[in-house]
Amino acid sequence: MKRFGDFTAVDGIDVEVRPGEAFGFLGPNGAGKSSTMRMIACVSPRSGGELSVLGDDPDVNGPRVRARLGVVPQQDNLDTELTVRENLFVYGRYFGLSKRHVREKAEELLDFAQLTDRADHQVEPLSGGMKRRLTIARSLVNDPELLLLDEPTTGLDPQARHLLWDRLFRLKQQGVTLIVTTHYMDEAEQLCDRLVVMDGGKIAAEGSPAELIAKYSTREVLELRFAPGQQHAALPSVQGLADRIEELPDRLLLYTADGEAALAAAHQRGVMPVASLVRRSSLEDVFLRLTGRTLVD
Amino acid sequence: MTVTVNPVAARSTGRVVGSVRASLLVVEGLWMWYRRNWRATVFSSVVTPILFLLSLGLGLGTQIRAGAVPGGSTYIAFLAPALLVSAAVQNAAMDSTYPILSAFKWQKTFWGIVSTPVTPGQILGGRFLWLAARLLFSGVAFMVVAAFFGGVQGPSVIVSLLVSVLAGLAFAAPIVAFAATIENEGQQFNLLFRFVVMPMTLFAGTFFPVSQLPVFVQPLAWITPLWHGTELSRGAAFGTLEVLPALGHLAYLLVWVVVGLVLARKYFRVRLTV
Ligand SMILES: Nc1ncnc2c1ncn2[C@@H]1O[C@H](COP(=O)(O)OP(=O)(O)OP(=O)(O)O)[C@@H](O)[C@H]1O
Numbered sequence: 083m084k085r086f087g088d089f090t091a092v093d094g095i096d097v098e099v100r101p102g103e104a105f106g107f108l109g110p111n112g113a114g115k116s117s118t119m120r121m122i123a124c125v126s127p128r129s130g131g132e133l134s135v136l137g138d139d140p141d142v143n144g145p146r147v148r149a150r151l152g153v154v155p156q157q158d159n160l161d162t163e164l165t166v167r168e169n170l171f172v173y174g175r176y177f178g179l180s181k182r183h184v185r186e187k188a189e190e191l192l193d194f195a196q197l198t199d200r201a202d203h204q205v206e207p208l209s210g211g212m213k214r215r216l217t218i219a220r221s222l223v224n225d226p227e228l229l230l231l232d233e234p235t236t237g238l239d240p241q242a243r244h245l246l247w248d249r250l251f252r253l254k255q256q257g258v259t260l261i262v263t264t265h266y267m268d269e270a271e272q273l274c275d276r277l278v279v280m281d282g283g284k285i286a287a288e289g290s291p292a293e294l295i296a297k298y299s300t301r302e303v304l305e306l307r308f309a310p311g312q313q314h315a316a317l318p319s320v321q322g323l324a325d326r327i328e329e330l331p332d333r334l335l336l337y338t339a340d341g342e343a344a345l346a347a348a349h350q351r352g353v354m355p356v357a358s359l360v361r362r363s364s365l366e367d368v369f370l371r372l373t374g375r376t377l378v379d
Numbered sequence: 380m381t382v383t384v385n386p387v388a389a390r391s392t393g394r395v396v397g398s399v400r401a402s403l404l405v406v407e408g409l410w411m412w413y414r415r416n417w418r419a420t421v422f423s424s425v426v427t428p429i430l431f432l433l434s435l436g437l438g439l440g441t442q443i444r445a446g447a448v449p450g451g452s453t454y455i456a457f458l459a460p461a462l463l464v465s466a467a468v469q470n471a472a473m474d475s476t477y478p479i480l481s482a483f484k485w486q487k488t489f490w491g492i493v494s495t496p497v498t499p500g501q502i503l504g505g506r507f508l509w510l511a512a513r514l515l516f517s518g519v520a521f522m523v524v525a526a527f528f529g530g531v532q533g534p535s536v537i538v539s540l541l542v543s544v545l546a547g548l549a550f551a552a553p554i555v556a557f558a559a560t561i562e563n564e565g566q567q568f569n570l571l572f573r574f575v576v577m578p579m580t581l582f583a584g585t586f587f588p589v590s591q592l593p594v595f596v597q598p599l600a601w602i603t604p605l606w607h608g609t610e611l612s613r614g615a616a617f618g619t620l621e622v623l624p625a626l627g628h629l630a631y632l633l634v635w636v637v638v639g640l641v642l643a644r645k646y647f648r649v650r651l652t653v
């Protein structure tokens with residue numbers, strides 16, 4: 083549990099992350115994901131409840147746990163007046179690593195972050211995505227056993243994202259435990275063995291991506307696109323065609339086992355969307371269901 | 380709430396280092412920046428005080444009657460050990476305001492460090508060791524130049540140097556504590572420089588003895604760490620220090636250091652472990 087004054091940011095969540103697992107926290111802005119991550123990172127004392135990280139209580143053995151963690155915070159906190167290489171070096175030294183070891187490690191991480199050609203440049207003028215890559219590389223300097231990634235790929239180009247995913251897969255194979263937050267549902271589906279959806283500081287759902295989709299969504303989704311604003315007028319005509327209907331600013335989402343059948347029925351009722359699409363349910367739909375306002379059940 | 384994150388097979392290379400070592404690692408990080416950027420700071424920390432010394436000590440000094448200066452020395456000899464302390468206090472103030480606030484607020488580098496095994500208190504310790512080293516270095520550079528122009532009396536200059544570092548730390552400690560509490564853009568620092576540092580530099584005994592001030596203003600000079608540092612430094616240079624007053628000045632400066640550090644440590648911890 084985490085309180086800031088009277089405000090409860092994280093309220094009674096209950097999770098267990100297993101060794102070697104990739105675990106995700108999803109949830110809308112302000113759900114309490116980062117607050118939770120900071121507690122696990124042993125930088126934010128919890129206001130109540132129990133927390134055990136790598137078998138230790140952060141309140142008692144914070145530094146000892148942190149020595150074994152890698153942390154990618156949501157907001158970069160690089161030393162922008164140092165060079166790329168110096169950032170890795172200085173940070174590695176805080177983990178008690180020898181100069182020689184960090185120097186070698188820095189080379190490897192520069193390569194991973196594809197920043198070798200910028201190694202001796204100051205961090206300040208780097209692009210946002212390059213800084214992000216450096217922050218991620220920095221988190222690996224101590225070969226962490228548990229890696230905490232708070233929206234790691236925000237700001238990364240597709241190539242860098244895939245590179246990171248690949249690296250994370252390999253780390254997982256080596257037995258590193260991953261805890262990730264993200265707003266990219268495809269990323270969560272790719273990366274996470276298990277995840278929870280948080281909302282308002284509480285857990286709304288828990289399970290593997292497939293389990294969550296099976297439990298909280300239908301097999302297929304029919305998307306009916308309209309000119310922005312027009313979707314609301316069409317809403318009454320499609321009532322009853324699906325198990326559930328979600329209204330977005332430019333479209334209606336009809337959750338049903340058979341999307342094509344629902345589309346035919348909609349046409350029959352004279353609904354004329356600009357475009358339509360039948361697709362399989364994804365984690366995005368689960369997210370909308372759990373954290374949005376569902377209109378019809 | 381129960382959250383359990385279990386241990387794994389992989390072994391991390393990271394480990395916890397002792398407090399002193401951790402503080403030295405913080406110094407190492409600061410040094411890494413400094414060795415490439417020292418030119419940017421050397422003007423304000425070393426060159427400016429030397430210009431003051433030459434302008435006032437040599438220039439204005441020619442206009443000062445022999446014997447008008449207490450102890451009957453030359454003006455530059457009177458000025459140098461005091462300007463040394465004054466420069467240390469000003470440098471300490473500069474290093475303890477925006478750089479600290481920035482590490483909390485803009486760059487957020489302190490948050491980067493506390494996610495390693497290093498603790499807020501160790502960061503503070505490192506910043507202080509670093510400040511002491513910088514003050515000592517600037518002081519030595521200043522005194523070497525001063526020696527060329529007759530500003531150094533003898534080996535007691537070493538005492539003056541140590542005193543200047545202590546006075547700088549005494550002034551810096553509470554300012555660091557204050558900086559750690561600031562949430563806005565740090566406008567308060569301008570007030571600090573304008574209404575504390577600047578008058579203190581002019582009136583706390585650097586250029587003329589405090590006894591020349593109107594009686595009701597003198598207590599204001601007495602509360603500044605600068606005045607106590609100046610008394611010690613100049614007293615050491617001229618061999619006029621008496622034991623009891625010297626101990627008093629030292630104790631006063633130490634109280635500022637200790638109280639400032641205790642507060643700073645508290646505010647560092649409060650701010651970095653929300
Ligand atoms: N230091 C703080 N002081 C006061 N309130 C805070 C603090 N940090 C977070 N909060 C509040 O706690 C709630 C949860 O914030 P948190 O950053 O954990 O959300 P999040 O799930 O990470 O959101 P996002 O997706 O936007 O990153 C928010 O309402 C936020 O305003």
Ligand SMILES: [Mg+2]
Binds near residue numbers: 117156
């Ligand atoms: Mg967040």
